Amino acid sequence: MHNFTPLSRLVGGAIIGLAAAMLMVVAGRIAGISGVFAGILSPDTTDRSWRIAFIAGLVTAPLLGAMLGSPLPRPAMPTNLVLVIASGFLVGLGSRMGGGCTSGHGVCGIARLSPRSLIFTAVFMVTAIATVAVMRHVIGG
């Protein structure tokens, strides 16, 4: 999976959609990663096992890829650990505050034409673009 082409992106996107559609058709649940994952962490969750199974599948995906010959992903991340921790914390916090993330709002919510999801996605796209602009062209420029 070295050469990303628009076609591989479209196929990858369609596969993401297939997984989200299957989880609803088969199990009646929304494939929102932050919601599924946060449910594992919450002490009050009553349906923890399917959540663990879903996340286990997610984590297993690159191992399956490795068996088929793709290298394990080595994400390029900043060396500044404070920045990494701040980013992770904000992503976690924001997803719970808004009740979803790129998958639950950005894919499943938009597919349902949910006003909440359309607004959440628009807001995070704007602030993410602004953040990259500042980090790359104001601070990093």
Place this chain on the structure above:
Amino acid sequence: MPLLLASFGCGLVFGIGLLISGMTDPLKVLGFLDVFGAWDATLAVVMAGAVAVTSIGFSFAKNRGHPLIGELNRWPTRADIDPPLLIGGAVFGLGWGLVGLCPGPALVNLVGFGQPILAFVVAMGVGMSGYDFWQQRSTSRRSVESATAVTDG
């Protein structure tokens, strides 16, 4: 047991989709968000493909009325636009723009076991649990809106 197998399978397929799409590569994501620089718009195709297939599957699920396993489709029920939705979106976008990882891709990248990705996922978990804990405490104190912070996703 069927529910667990189905959930595992869906998670696996989801992860494969993320890998093939390029969403698990923070540099690709930052390139997509770098509208004012060397903008790589092709990641929009991921979203389009995912939304298109999801809506077809969702309309099938709606028509069917109930899932293959279990009795009911758990559609999100909230429709209100409240301040936490807007602030949460802004906070989420800020975090996403700093490194280029959102929750799904972060978890898929976990197998690499590098220190940065572990730090990211732990911090993400702390952010999630911290908000949920705080939210639960403040709602139980006021005992108004029960903890129906029913998530959208």
